[in-house]
Amino acid sequence: MTSSRRAFLTSISMLAAHSVFPVGGFRFGKAEKLKIALVGTGIRGTTFWGKRLFDTYSDILEFVGLHDHNPGRLAYAQSYIGTDCPLFDHFETMIREARPELLIVTTKDSTHHQFIIKALEMGCDVLTEKPLTTDAAKCQAILAAERNSGNNLIVGFNYRWSPYNTKIKELLSSGIIGKITSVDFHWYLNTYHGASYFRRWHGQIKNSGSLLVHKATHHFDLLNWWIDSEPAEVFAYGDLEFYGQNGPYRGSNCRDCAHTAICDFYWDITKDDFLTNLYVENEHHDGYIRDNCLFRDEIDIYDKMSAQVRYQNNVQLSYSLTTYSPYEGWRASFNGTEGRLEAWTDIPYYQDVKVSESEKHALELSQDKEDFIRSEPIIVHHLWKDFEIVKVPRERVGHGGGDGRLQDKLFLDPSAPDPYGHMAGSRDGAMSILIGIAARESIQTRKAVQIAAMTDLQPRAQRH
Ligand SMILES: NC(=O)c1ccc[n+]([C@@H]2O[C@H](COP(=O)([O-])OP(=O)(O)OC[C@H]3O[C@@H](n4cnc5c(N)ncnc54)[C@H](O)[C@@H]3O)[C@@H](O)[C@H]2O)c1
Secondary structure (H helix, E strand, O other): OOHHHHHHHHHHHHHHHOOOOOOOOOOOHHHHEEEEEEEEHHHHHHHHHHHHHHHHHHOEEEEEEOOOOHHHHHHHHHHOOOOOOOOEEHHHHHHHHOOOEEEEEEOHHHHHHHHHHHHOOOOOOOEEEEOOOOHHHHHHHHHHHHHHHHEEEEEEOOOHOOOHHHHHHHHOOOOOOOOOEEEEEEEEEOOHHHHOOOOOHHHHHHHHOOOOHHHHHHHHHHHHHHOOOEEEEEEEEEEOOOOOOOOOOOOOOOOOOOOOOOOOOOOHHOOOOHHHHHHHHHHHHHOOOOEOOOOOOOOOOEEEEEEEOOOOOOOOEEEEEEEEEOOOOOEEEEEEEEEEEEEEEEEEEHHHOOOOOOHHHHHOOOOOOOOOEEEOOOOEEEEEOEEEEEEEEOOOOOHHHHHHHHHHHHHHHHOOOOOOOOOOHHHHHHHHHHHHHHOOOOOHHOOOOEEEHHOOOOOOOOOO
């Protein structure tokens, strides 16, 4: 193995272990590109981890295999990404024959563990999309596989990387409001983005673990990172009273439903060529309908939810998520012994630049050039003093600019210092989903749930 190749592999392992110390150079020659395989060629796998990687980093990495259980979507993904790498209809065959060094997992949430565990056991490092997995037993199995294999697992927490979220971390770490004592955090999904989760597999707990896991893993990860502690106890409420059986009527496919003229949620997927090629053209292979009715009976996830979390360092968190808000955005307030920090994004009446609610989700997922930049404030209010406004440039595309920065760190510059600890490994992945899984359990049992009882991870007062 050449020294630059070894430097890369060491870097990946250091990243997974949250090291802040740079290790060696990261220089790829033509003969030593990183070998990558990807499982799950849906929208996230094809666009962000497929085409964007291929277009941006082909001089340092190469795709050696793609796998999806839908052969039509797999073939379309290959042409969309632009790679001529082999396609595999069997996962283990891909790992055995293509011999990737890094596997990227972008399948349905409830299946992540199968691929993570198998690939770790077969000698690969693994980068998985969030959420790490959907229940505590699978989480424990993943943690054990990582330990036993000696290989590394990275969780792609892109939200940490946006400049706005990084600034909050920087301010809190500097002690600007003293010791944090409590946090309010509220996330509002609008009737475009929020509804989209109810149109497909996310609408069932057995697939997504509910939005307390699928979506809130992002939020709980940010909170764990900002608070710099691990969750100890969770109590939650949740209910389904807007989507699912609550709708006034229901159909099968949204595109040709009998209620298109009167339903506010009518969406014609066939107007979008990319989504048509990716999903509609391949329905006959596996019956995966991307534009299902969001009022169908099988939906069992909550559409409103709230949780109280006590951290191991005694911080108290009040969290809520709603899925049918007129606008998409969030608010957070941190109370400390020396003041208060307030942050928010996308609250329409606080903004100079208006973005239509229907466009917001498309911009968030977009991997186009980052040309949509404006600034948003963070308020720091010291006890007994006036408040100050910290203005932070904010990008709309690619999850607030987090997507591109995450990939640059991983592939372009893994040895660069990471002073705020942006990189996330399996422990961070676990701690964020365990809050959501505990919240689910609390809703069902009406009791507080202890994180320490869920896996062999014992919550730490300080994360690292
Ligand atoms: N970090 C983020 O901001 C972000 C954004 C979007 C999606 N994601 C994550 O990416 C993942 C994929 O999401 P998506 O929106 O692309 O979903 P998707 O449904 O479009 O894609 C999932 C793909 O996995 C395939 N698949 C499912 N089960 C499989 C199995 N057992 N074997 C082989 N292939 C299988 C499906 O055929 C499909 O092509 C999810 O885990 C999601 O949480 C993360």
